[in-house]
Amino acid sequence: MNGRLGGLLGREPRVVAVGAPALAEALEQQAVAVQPVDWRPPPAEAVDALNAVLGDPRHATANATAVGRMLAARPRLVDVRPAGEVLGLEPGLFLHAGPPLEWDRASGPMRGALIGAMLLEGLAASPEEAERSLAAGTARLDSCHHHAAVGPMAGVVSPSMWMFVIEDTENGAARRSYCSLNEGLGKVLRYGAYGPEVIERLRWMGAVLGPVLRDAVRRHGPVDLTAITAQALQMGDELHNRNRAATSLLVRELAGDIVLAGAPPDRLAEVLRFVHGNDHFYLNLAMAAAKVSADAARGVPGSSLVVAMARNGTDFGIQVSGTGDRWFTGPAGTPDGLYLGSYGPADANPDIGDSTIMETAGLGGFAMAAAPAIVRFVGGEVPDALAATRRMREITLAEHPVFQVPILSFRGTPTGVDVTRVVRTGILPVINTGMAGRVAGTGQVGAGLVEPPAQVFTAALHALATQAR
Numbered sequence: 001m002n003g004r005l006g007g008l009l010g011r012e013p014r015v016v017a018v019g020a021p022a023l024a025e026a027l028e029q030q031a032v033a034v035q036p037v038d039w040r041p042p043p044a045e046a047v048d049a050l051n052a053v054l055g056d057p058r059h060a061t062a063n064a065t066a067v068g069r070m071l072a073a074r075p076r077l078v079d080v081r082p083a084g085e086v087l088g089l090e091p092g093l094f095l096h097a098g099p100p101l102e103w104d105r106a107s108g109p110m111r112g113a114l115i116g117a118m119l120l121e122g123l124a125a126s127p128e129e130a131e132r133s134l135a136a137g138t139a140r141l142d143s144c145h146h147h148a149a150v151g152p153m154a155g156v157v158s159p160s161m162w163m164f165v166i167e168d169t170e171n172g173a174a175r176r177s178y179c180s181l182n183e184g185l186g187k188v189l190r191y192g193a194y195g196p197e198v199i200e201r202l203r204w205m206g207a208v209l210g211p212v213l214r215d216a217v218r219r220h221g222p223v224d225l226t227a228i229t230a231q232a233l234q235m236g237d238e239l240h241n242r243n244r245a246a247t248s249l250l251v252r253e254l255a256g257d258i259v260l261a262g263a264p265p266d267r268l269a270e271v272l273r274f275v276h277g278n279d280h281f282y283l284n285l286a287m288a289a290a291k292v293s294a295d296a297a298r299g300v301p302g303s304s305l306v307v308a309m310a311r312n313g314t315d316f317g318i319q320v321s322g323t324g325d326r327w328f329t330g331p332a333g334t335p336d337g338l339y340l341g342s343y344g345p346a347d348a349n350p351d352i353g354d355s356t357i358m359e360t361a362g363l364g365g366f367a368m369a370a371a372p373a374i375v376r377f378v379g380g381e382v383p384d385a386l387a388a389t390r391r392m393r394e395i396t397l398a399e400h401p402v403f404q405v406p407i408l409s410f411r412g413t414p415t416g417v418d419v420t421r422v423v424r425t426g427i428l429p430v431i432n433t434g435m436a437g438r439v440a441g442t443g444q445v446g447a448g449l450v451e452p453p454a455q456v457f458t459a460a461l462h463a464l465a466t467q468a469r
Helices: 003-011 021-029 044-054 059-072 108-120 127-135 196-220 225-233 244-259 265-276 281-295 364-370 372-378 382-395 419-425 455-468
Strands: 015-018 034-037 076-082 093-096 140-143 162-168 175-180 306-312 315-320 328-331 336-339 396-405 411-417 431-436 444-450
Touching: 044 419, 044 455, 059 396, 059 411, 076 196, 093 108, 108 127, 108 196, 162 196, 162 281, 175 281, 196 244, 196 265, 225 244, 225 281, 225 396, 244 265, 244 281, 281 306, 306 411, 315 455, 328 455, 336 372, 364 372, 364 382, 364 396, 364 411, 364 431, 372 382, 372 431, 372 444, 382 396, 382 411, 382 419, 411 419, 419 455
Parallel strands: 015 034, 093 140
Antiparallel strands: 076 162, 162 175, 306 315, 315 328, 336 444, 396 411, 431 444
C-alpha cells in the first residue's frame, strides 16, 4: 500500500473505488466511506508504445535533463521593440497562435484578428478588402512558436506591433522569446475584434506605449520576471487568467523609470493609467517567460516532456522535447465556464491561443491552488482549484523550486507535463482560459476550463516509441 492510499485509509474505514463510479455510488448509498479515484487503463493500442518509451535507456535521464533545464531558466525582460525589428517580419507576413494554419481553416476570431492586422498595417482600406486579400492568399501566415514567440488568443503579430523581449542565460547560451503587448479585455484584436476603436488603440500602443516602455526598460536594466511571478503566486495570482498582483508588481518596479522616460507628462500619465488599469497586462510577459523556459528543455533525445501546448481556434497541438519541432494535433475543444452578459455556449469559439504555455511551464491551471479567487472568473468552487493543482502532480515530472503555493504548505507548482504519464493515467492537463466569440469581430464572450484532446499525447507517444525501437 503506497503512502497516499495509506493516508487516505488511515483516517477512517474507507473503500477506494478505482475507475468504477457505479460501485462508488452504490457503496455511498450504504453509508460506506468511499474514496473515488478517477483512473482508466491506457488504450490497448498505446501499451506497446508505452513499454517501448519507458524501456528506452535514455528516457529517465533525458527527462531529468529536460525538466532540469526548464526549472533552471531565469527569464528577464531586457527590451521592448517592434516585431519587424526583432523577428524580421516583412509586410504581409503575419504570425498567429497555435500550430500552423491557413486562412481556409481559420476560425472566426482568427480571421477577425488577421483582418484587423491588415487594417493596422495599411494593407487594406476596409474589412471587406482585407478579407478578400486574405482569402486570395496575398498574406503569408506562420506560427508564433516557429519564431520563438507566443501570442494570446488569436495571437496575431504584424510587423508594426511592439514586442516584449525576454532573455534567459541560465542554460549555457543566451536564449530569447517574444510576445506582443497586452491590449486589455473586451473588444480587442486578440479576441478577433477589428473595429475602429481596436485599430486606434493598437496605433496608440505603437506610437506611445511601446516607445515609453522601451525607454523605461533600458533605463531600468533587466527585470527579473521569475521573482515577480513567484511573489505574485503568493499574492493570489495563477498567472494565466489572474495577473492582478503581477501587473501591480511590474508597475511598482518600472514606474520611476517610466516617469524618467522623457516623454511628455500627459503621455507618461496615459501609459501608467493604461498599464495599471489592465489587470492582464503582465500575462504577455509571463507567457514569453514561460516560452523561453520551455524552449530551454527542447531537443533532448528520448525525453517525453511537453515543451509547447497551443491552440489556433481550430486545432490543439503539442510539441515534445524528444521529437523536435513536430506538431501533434487534434480538434480544439470549447471551454466550459462562465459567460459575459447574454452570451452562451453557442457563441463561443473552440479553444484558441498560445497562453497554454503557462500550463506547459507549471502555471495557470496547474497553479490554481494559489489563486482560489480564479473560480469566480472561470467557474467552479474553491476546492476545485485546490484539487486541480494536486491532480496535475500525477502527470508532471517535478515541482517548481521557486513557484510555491502557500495553501499547499509552500509546495512548488507541478511542472513538466510528461506524455507517458498522461497516457498511462488518462489524466489530461487542466487549462483555464478566456473564450473568444465564434463570429469574427465579436471579442471576448467568457472564460472557463478546457482539456486538450487525448489523441495528441497518444500520437506523441507513438512517435517517441518509433525513435526508441
